[in-house]
Amino acid sequence: MVKPCIDIILATYNGARYIEQQIRSIQQCDHYFYLVARIIVVDDGSVDDTRAIVCNLQNSDSKIEWHINKSGKQGAKENFSYALGLAQSEYIMLCDQDDFWHKDKILLSYQALIALQANNQPQLVFTDKVVVDDLLNVICESFFKYRKIPINWHESTERLLQMNVASGCTMMFNQALLRQAMPIPTQAFMHDWWLILVAQLSGNVILINRATIKYRQHSKNTIGAKDYSLNYLVRNFSEHLEKFERNFWRAVEQAETITSLFNNEPDVDVPFSHFRKLGYWRRLGYFFQGRVCQSNWKSQLALFLILLKGTSYTKLNSHKS
Template sequence: MHQNIDIVLATYNGEQFLEEQIQSIQNCVGYANRVSRLIVVDDGSTDQTKAIVERLQTDSKIEWHLNQTGKKGAKNNFEFGLYITTAEYIMLSDQDDVWQSQRIEDSFHQISSLAQSKPALVFSDKEVVDESLNTISDSFFAFRGMATDWHTSLEQLIQQNVASGCTMMFNRALLEQALPIAEDAFMHDWWLILVARVTGEVRFIEKPLIRYRQHDFNTIGAKSYSWSHLLKNFQPHLAKFAKQFWQIAAQAEVLSSRFKHKELDEIAFTKIRTVGYLKRLSMFISGDVRQHNRKGQLALLMTLLMTNSRKGKVKEHNNA
């Protein structure tokens, strides 16, 4: 069996759960025979993260790389790791989850059935758990009230991501299209699935292949707020939503700029930063701009009514 998978595990002060995560990867079916390298990329941890990795390096697959690019944050740290990879297939891992034993095999089986000559990406559902791995929900999609086929519409996917990097496997053909990750990309995983959707194939595995741990330090988690909480904290939640919305709009704009694709040209959202107030409201009423649930729809409407788009030239790098 050919070792043709690299796993990129991004860390930052991850001592609490890191060893458990690495052990869950090592215990996966297919790890011994399919995985070439487990590439740990660290964003400048000041705790025992490095010591934990060094202790586990009796496994010769495990590598330690300190991110000294000067570009901080999860998106940039994962991009640093992606440039280190050499394998035909790549998987991403957070530092605080637990992989199910079939995560590698099931992902590999699905991506192997797709055309290898063009970009391909598969991703799965995930079980939402608390710090102690007690189940909160058997399905992230059910927990968030999201349709499992949301990603099949580029118009929907460009406005709201449903795929987590920690559930993905993708091929080198996709990496060659996606790198460098645009500065205006909201997150690395969203950028990867958007590029895959535009240039190749995306497939969803409709079962949870990881246990997605929720705790106080998640960068982007599965938090779900009640209506009463949102009403009591209306202003800060709206400010956060609005900031993210215009960042997502910038990502859509730069995606359309890099990939001259007919389907992108026809999506109104890619132009929302350049149109006026009335046109934006018209897009909302027509459904050209939308969120996947009622809370999101309300926040979106308030954003369009109460905030201004951040106009200006979108920074972009040409594909290398």
């Protein structure tokens, strides 16, 4: 029998409403007790009953650990980054507090990783997910279909630098990737985006074209899979364009950072990583050539508008991670 070799990183913040259902869905996964070494719960300062619920579940499952984020920085990226430093098993999975795992999620990802037979190189697998509402009613059977994302988007380094399509809650990866990716820099947009970029540039990325979780959408999602109606976007045009603009330049900053770290890798020398240095007309030229792009027409229109506007990168880059 295989020795438990998977650490599950579960980041929490005021997750009392869903956390028990999430943990129980993990426990009900195929081969959970044989494959999973620990569920490492790291809390970011909850003031609800999250801790009490987790402590109660610990009474019947010694794999569950409770930790506090001691990094001094709050937020999903910082909480996961701190938690990743606690992982010791050969394989790591990331888990949100409000989703629901399918029974085959752990085994399916594990089998895909070990089939690569290259533990000394960074390896990452991720899957599709079912988009559901807060009561787990299905909104769409596929996140990729819901967001109109081509299934092969991740295969292009250029496109992956511009838009992440792999949610951390669907990932499994090895310690070799963790060693390459840590510490996650402040310039990283999000922890999961950084992890898949590092895997893409220094190892292997595999998509399992199958949903392995129910991805819950509600008002408190940090990022989520929202697909706003055209009417809503028109009524809130300025707010959403400003957010898109800010996020675009943060993606450029992340691309610059990873280029500087992996400048000996041939795949990293891509136009997007030099986008800030380009002049106004060159940027527009890249758009019309399809070298900067988004996966759906709404985002593509927003991208065109901000490039047409010619916004100053420095002005927009005064964000907080």
